[in-house]
Amino acid sequence: MKETPLFDAIVIGGSYAGLAAAMSLGRSMKTVLIIDSGKPCNRQTPHSHNFITQDGEKPSAIAEKAKAQVLNYGTVKFHSDLALSGRKNENGFAIATQKGGEFEAKKLIFATGIKDLMPDIKGFPECWGISVIHCPYCHGYEFRGQKTGIMANGERAFHLASLVNNLTDNITILTSGKAAFTEEQRTKLDRHNIQVLEKKIAEVDHKNGQIKQVIFENGDKMDFTAVYAAIPFEQHSDIPVSLGCELTEQGYIKVDNLQKTTAKGVFACGDNSAMMRSVANAVFSGNLTGAMVNKELTDEQF
Numbered sequence: 271m272k273e274t275p276l277f278d279a280i281v282i283g284g285s286y287a288g289l290a291a292a293m294s295l296g297r298s299m300k301t302v303l304i305i306d307s308g309k310p311c312n313r314q315t316p317h318s319h320n321f322i323t324q325d326g327e328k329p330s331a332i333a334e335k336a337k338a339q340v341l342n343y344g345t346v347k348f349h350s351d352l353a354l355s356g357r358k359n360e361n362g363f364a365i366a367t368q369k370g371g372e373f374e375a376k377k378l379i380f381a382t383g384i385k386d387l388m389p390d391i392k393g394f395p396e397c398w399g400i401s402v403i404h405c406p407y408c409h410g411y412e413f414r415g416q417k418t419g420i421m422a423n424g425e426r427a428f429h430l431a432s433l434v435n436n437l438t439d440n441i442t443i444l445t446s447g448k449a450a451f452t453e454e455q456r457t458k459l460d461r462h463n464i465q466v467l468e469k470k471i472a473e474v475d476h477k478n479g480q481i482k483q484v485i486f487e488n489g490d491k492m493d494f495t496a497v498y499a500a501i502p503f504e505q506h507s508d509i510p511v512s513l514g515c516e517l518t519e520q521g522y523i524k525v526d527n528l529q530k531t532t533a534k535g536v537f538a539c540g541d542n543s544a545m546m547r548s549v550a551n552a553v554f555s556g557n558l559t560g561a562m563v564n565k566e567l568t569d570e571q572f
């Protein structure tokens with residue numbers, strides 16, 4: 271029979287959340303395998319903001335520095351691969367990967383992030399994270415005072431508009447279909463001179479990801495320097511659900527305040543289980559997860 275190595279924990283996803291979890295565990299001398307497929311959600315963004323000590327840094331530079339520091343701990347290993355499936359066994363869990371690996375661990379940590387689902391708008395994916403952005407805290411300051419669009423509708427658009435209004439007074443909401451605002455919301459938008467356009471969007475015209483204009487299906491065009499977009503997402507990995515982890519109504523992995531999922535021995539951290547999407551939050555929840563997994567392992571052995 272083939273021997274598979276048994277780790278204290280396997281961390282699936284080796285970006286900010288996964289690396290933070292692995293560091294806590296490595297510092298407690300737990301054996302950890304990080305499996306990572308190298309596709310963090312912010313990979314197209316030139317500069318990451320709002321994470322102290324790293325403000326304005328390239329996203330990959332933050333992750334590379336973190337990875338080098340984590341791998342200084344001799345009990346932590348990094349394996350570049352895609353985790354394909356997982357199952358429970360007598361030791362805890364077994365994970366199978368795309369490259370044909372099978373690894374076992376007593377505990378599992380999912381730090382797999384989320385997959386943004388791009389709308390069917392020409393030019394949108396090329397601008398994502400560059401001039402079509404998801405969050406005013408991450409990139410809004412860089413576009414302060416600029417002509418700004420908000421590609422969203424209803425509550426989400428209203429919420430974004432209220433925040434972006436702190437940064438610019440030149441805002442147009444692009445609902446790309448019938449607007450869905452309450453009378454009260456309309457009154458507030460009007461009070462702040464926020465225009466609402468219902469015309470269907472056909473294309474984002476850009477140069478190297480920098481938006482120039484939005485082109486509508488009827489041929490009209492409107493210049494913008496930045497556009498916020500609220501887009502749907504799905505989980506990167508279906509392994510958590512296959513192991514019994516419940517999802518929330520919004521599609522996040524359900525965790526308690528110690529990052530435990532609804533499946534025993536399985537934890538989740540970072541974007542896959544939190545609405546607050548930031549490097550700082552991913553690092554925080556990863557750090558907490560590492561400590562909680564270490565506590566659980568310790569309680570079982572001590």
Ligand SMILES: Cc1cc2nc3c(=O)[nH]c(=O)nc-3n(C[C@H](O)[C@H](O)[C@H](O)COP(=O)(O)OP(=O)(O)OC[C@H]3O[C@@H](n4cnc5c(N)ncnc54)[C@H](O)[C@@H]3O)c2cc1C
Binds near residue numbers: 283288
């Ligand atoms: C365009 C954009 C720009 C952003 N800019 C900022 C910013 O300026 N400041 C800020 O604070 N936040 C920013 N964010 C948010 C921030 O990037 C995320 O909150 C953060 O990356 C979440 O970290 P994570 O580790 O949970 O997930 P991710 O960083 O997305 O990493 C998930 C990792 O898991 C791996 N993975 C997934 N499934 C598997 C599998 N089955 N097997 C192996 N590996 C797997 C992926 O390849 C990836 O490496 C931005 C987000 C986006 C989308």
